Amino acid sequence: MATTTTIVPSAGPVAGSRSFLSRLRERDEIARMITFLFAASVVLVTVLLVFELWQGSVLARHKFGFNFFRTSVWDPIFEQFGALPFIYGTLVTATLALLIAVPLGIGAAIFLAELAPARVSDTLEFFIDLLAAVPSVIYGVLGVFIVVPLMRQYVQPALKHSLGFLPLFQGPAYGVGFLTAGIVLAIMVIPYIISVSREVLLSVPRDQREAALSLGATRWESTWRVVVPFARAGIFGSIFLALARALGETMAVTMVIGNTPIVSTSLLSPGYSIAAVIANEFTEATGELHTQSLIELGLVLFLLTFLLNGFARLLIVTT
Amino acid sequence: MLTMTGVCAMVAVSVLFLILGYLAIHGGASVNWNFFTKVPVPVGETGGGLANAILGSAKMLLLATLFGVPIGFFGAIYLAEFSGSATAFVVRYAADLLNGVPSIVIGIFAYGLVVHPFKQYSTLAGGFALGLMMIPITLRSTEGFLRGVPNPLREAAMALGASKWKTIATVIVPAAYRGILTAILLAFARVAGETAPLLFTALGNQFWSPGWTHPTASLPVMIYTYALAPYDDWHRQAWAAGLVLLVLILVINIVARAILSRGIAVPRS
Numbered sequence: 001m002a003t004t005t006t007i008v009p010s011a012g013p014v015a016g017s018r019s020f021l022s023r024l025r026e027r028d029e030i031a032r033m034i035t036f037l038f039a040a041s042v043v044l045v046t047v048l049l050v051f052e053l054w055q056g057s058v059l060a061r062h063k064f065g066f067n068f069f070r071t072s073v074w075d076p077i078f079e080q081f082g083a084l085p086f087i088y089g090t091l092v093t094a095t096l097a098l099l100i101a102v103p104l105g106i107g108a109a110i111f112l113a114e115l116a117p118a119r120v121s122d123t124l125e126f127f128i129d130l131l132a133a134v135p136s137v138i139y140g141v142l143g144v145f146i147v148v149p150l151m152r153q154y155v156q157p158a159l160k161h162s163l164g165f166l167p168l169f170q171g172p173a174y175g176v177g178f179l180t181a182g183i184v185l186a187i188m189v190i191p192y193i194i195s196v197s198r199e200v201l202l203s204v205p206r207d208q209r210e211a212a213l214s215l216g217a218t219r220w221e222s223t224w225r226v227v228v229p230f231a232r233a234g235i236f237g238s239i240f241l242a243l244a245r246a247l248g249e250t251m252a253v254t255m256v257i258g259n260t261p262i263v264s265t266s267l268l269s270p271g272y273s274i275a276a277v278i279a280n281e282f283t284e285a286t287g288e289l290h291t292q293s294l295i296e297l298g299l300v301l302f303l304l305t306f307l308l309n310g311f312a313r314l315l316i317v318t319t
Numbered sequence: 320m321l322t323m324t325g326v327c328a329m330v331a332v333s334v335l336f337l338i339l340g341y342l343a344i345h346g347g348a349s350v351n352w353n354f355f356t357k358v359p360v361p362v363g364e365t366g367g368g369l370a371n372a373i374l375g376s377a378k379m380l381l382l383a384t385l386f387g388v389p390i391g392f393f394g395a396i397y398l399a400e401f402s403g404s405a406t407a408f409v410v411r412y413a414a415d416l417l418n419g420v421p422s423i424v425i426g427i428f429a430y431g432l433v434v435h436p437f438k439q440y441s442t443l444a445g446g447f448a449l450g451l452m453m454i455p456i457t458l459r460s461t462e463g464f465l466r467g468v469p470n471p472l473r474e475a476a477m478a479l480g481a482s483k484w485k486t487i488a489t490v491i492v493p494a495a496y497r498g499i500l501t502a503i504l505l506a507f508a509r510v511a512g513e514t515a516p517l518l519f520t521a522l523g524n525q526f527w528s529p530g531w532t533h534p535t536a537s538l539p540v541m542i543y544t545y546a547l548a549p550y551d552d553w554h555r556q557a558w559a560a561g562l563v564l565l566v567l568i569l570v571i572n573i574v575a576r577a578i579l580s581r582g583i584a585v586p587r588s
Contacts, residue, residue, distance in 0.1 A: 026482035035397035038390050039410045042454060046413040049420065052431045107327030115321060116328070124332055126576070131335045133572050134565060135512020136422075137539045141546045141561045142341055145554070190331050220320050248421025250515040251543060275423045275515070282427070283519045298427045302420060309419035 050302075057296035059289055068296065074261045074277075076286045081293035085261040087300070089178065089271035093253060094246040096182025096267070097189055102239055104186075105193030106228075109235075112194065113201035114223050125198065132191035140255035143184040148175040148256055151183075156268050170266040176258035179267040184252050189242035196241060196316065200234030201227060237315030244308035248301055250275035274301050342565055346558030354559055359525050365552050369560055371527050375442065375535035376511070379521060382446025382531075383453055383510055388503055391457025398458070399465035400487055411459070418455035425451055426516040434520055440534040445521030449510040456506035464498030465491060497578050504575035508568045514539035538564050 020029065060068065064081060071082025108128075112121045152175030159169045159179075204227050212222035228235070258270020259280060274297045285291040353368045360367035394414075398407050429448035434440055468491050476486040492499070521535050523544060528535035538560055545557035 026484065028483045031484040031487070032397070032401045035393045035401060038393035039397040039402065039406070041390055042394050042410055042417065042458060043413040045451065045454070046417050048432070049417070049424075049428045052428055053424070056427075056431055104327045104330060107324040108331045111321075111324035111328040115324065124328055127332045127335050129576075130569055130572055131331070133508055133512075133568055134335070134338060135514070135539060135568065137512065137514040137542050137546075138338065138342070138561050138565050141542060141557055142338060144546050145345070145558075146341060187334055190334075194328075194331060224320070244419060248423065250421065250423040251539075255543070255547065275421060278423050278427065279515060279518055282430070283522065295427055295431075298424045302424050305419050305421055306416060309415070313415065 053295060053299040053302055057292050057299050060292035060296045063289065064293075068293070072261070072263055076281075076290045079287060079289045081289065083274070083293070083297055083300070085263050086272050086274045086277050086297060088263045089181075089257065089273040090247055090275070090301075092178050092267075092271065093181040093185055093257065093273060094243055096179065097185035097246045098239065098243060100183065100186035101190045101193055101242060105190045105238075105242070106197055106235060108190070109194045109197035109201055109238075110223060110228070112198045114227065115219075121198075125195070128191050128194050132195065136188070136249060136251040137255075139184055139188050139252040143180065143252055143256040147180060147184060151175045151177075151180050155179075160268070167265045168267050171264070171268050173268060174258060174270055176256050177268050177270045178257070178264075181253045181257040181271070181273070182267075184256050185246045185249055188249060188252060189245050192242045192245055193238045196238035197231070197235050200231045200238070200316065203234075204230045233315045233318050237312045240308045240312035240315065244305040244312065247308070248275060248305050250279050254279050274298075339565070342558060342562040346555075346560070346562035349555050349559035350562060354556070354563075358527060359556075362550060367556075369536070369538065369541055369556060371524065372536040372538045372541040372560070373563075375445075375521065375524070375528055376538040378442050378528075378531070378535065379446040379449055379517070379537060380507065380511060382443065383449035384503075384507060386447060386450030387453030387506065387510075388457055391454045391506070392461055392499070392503075394454075394458045395461035395465060396487060396492075398462045400483070400491070411462075414455040414458050417451070418459070421515075422452065422513055423515040423518075426519055429516060429520045437532075439532060440520065440522035442521060442528060442531045442533065442535045445517045445535065445537065448516035448520045449513060452510045452513060452516065453506040456509060457502055460502035460505070461495075461499050464495040464502065467498065468494045497581070501575045501579040504571050504578070508571040508575070511571070512539055512564055512568050514543050518543075 024030065060081065064071075068081065068083050069087060070084060071080075072084040073080045073082045074085065075081075112124055112128075116124065152173050156169075156173035156175070156179070160173065163169045208226050208230055209222050212226040213219075217225065253273050254276040257273055257276055259272055259276060260270040261272045261277070262269065264271065278294050278297055278301075281290070282294050285294060353366060354370075355368060355373065356370050357366070357368035358371045359369065394410065398410055402410070425448055429444055429451065433444040433447050472490055472494060473486055476490040477483075481489070517537050517540050521537055521540065523540050524534045524536040542557050542560045542564065545553040545560070548554075
């Protein structure tokens with residue numbers, strides 16, 4: 001090899017194999033390092049967030065252990081903290097929200113993706129995107145001044161009158177409570193379900209529809225039996241995404257749930273949620289243990305949304 | 320069944336107009352000169368405005384933008400132009416995780432990091448919390464737009480002898496300019512209405528907040544407090560503030576989308 005004479009005496013440096021120094025001189029390496037610092041800081045911040053939630057709740061976690069999730073005494077004076085009512089309230093309101101939002105949201109998504117002409121679909125999607133941008137506190141204001149009085153005067157008495165024999169609809173009609181929070185939450189998460197589901201439905205290959213139609217299926221049959229099952233994973237993804245949003249939603253729920261830490265089977269009863277108790281008590285926490293218990297609730301909320309979001313992403317990506 | 324799906328879509332969209340309608344009816348009359356120029360009056364008196372809250376919000380959003388946008392923007396450049404796939408995966412994962420964190424938990428984090436060590440609720444802490452929320456939104460969408468810039472553009476610049484950095488600064492970023500601007504505006508609009516992270520970082524204030532290291536009022540927190548207070552005059556102002564806030568956010572959203580639709584660079588990577 002060494003005997004081979006070089007025909008090309010001095011080939012100029014190829015872009016990919018320039019030396020570190022020349023890249024440094026051309027500022028490539030500096031740019032790389034600076035932008036890397038910014039990217040790394042995102043990771044750092046996220047790690048710090050997890051660390052702080054974990055570290056900030058160490059006392060509460062050690063003192064109460066698993067009982068934190070099983071007991072329902074929340075007493076800052078005697079430093080007894082059981083989170084059951086908050087977890088219960090969070091789960092009940094989120095479930096109610098999904099029960100309302102899923103059929104409505106998926107129905108609307110089917111309409112936008114399958115039936116509406118492209119222009120109508122795009123226009124409506126534009127409004128749906130705007131709806132998703134409405135801040136939580138605005139929903140709270142409308143909840144307090146519009147939904148709560150409606151619930152108190154009409155909906156809740158009507159429910160008690162017709163379905164009052166069920167344990168779900170017992171007790172006085174306060175207006176605020178699980179049901180009201182669930183309804184407000186449902187309105188808030190519908191845009192997310194619609195946007196993601198529409199996107200997923202639109203990505204179903206045209207062949208699938210044509211095959212179904214050519215076999216004699218009606219428009220609805222092709223949509224419901226072929227297109228929707230094809231996009232099933234992505235639609236479930238949108239639902240988990242909505243669930244994660246509903247669990248972590250703070251302001252609107254705080255304003256309409258009634259803020260009473262009780263576990264009640266009645267949906268008309270006022271309740272409390274994890275996010276709401278953090279919002280209400282964090283600045284006024286009386287002792288270290290109180291603050292730490294609230295941070296532990298934050299940790300619970302974080303883990304729940306973390307799992308749901310991860311799961312949702314997995315489902316949406318696989319479709 | 321087909322008609323039912325149409326009804327679902329109409330119900331969903333009509334909510335937007337119901338919200339706007341209610342806010343306009345209840346708040347429209349109270350959006351006047353005083354609202355923008357006066358500070359709140361003591362309880363029991365009628366009148367006053369929310370000038371301090373508007374300024375507080377503006378200050379915190381300025382801080383948030385100065386803090387969140389550079390990290391998101393340069394982080395995105397790293398992801399789209401420099402990084403290998405393993406690093407990119409970690410950064411993206413962290414950003415997505417951060418994006419999914421409930422805003423109230425962001426508040427706890429900012430409290431622990433900025434408020435607790437200095438024993439002081441402040442504009443700075445509020446701006447930090449909001450900036451934190453802007454990072455993942457800016458990062459992920461900017462990255463998408465940068466990746467949307469066609470490769471031949473990069474190759475052409477390189478072929479002319481431009482260094483990588485020169486290529487990014489003079490070709491790629493300008494090409495994705497509209498998309499990036501849209502991403503930043505949307506991130507801004509998203510945090511402009513955030514209330515939960517401000518509750519225990521910026522706290523609230525009935526007066527002007529001097530400088531950057533004192534508790535400050537903000538429009539969203541003001542809406543929250545006023546709506547739950549038992550005074551009619553405060554309710555009136557809560558409606559008005561809600562209307563102002565929502566119109567601001569919707570206008571930013573519409574402008575952002577208009578910028579994008581007139582331009583290039585599709586966010587598909």
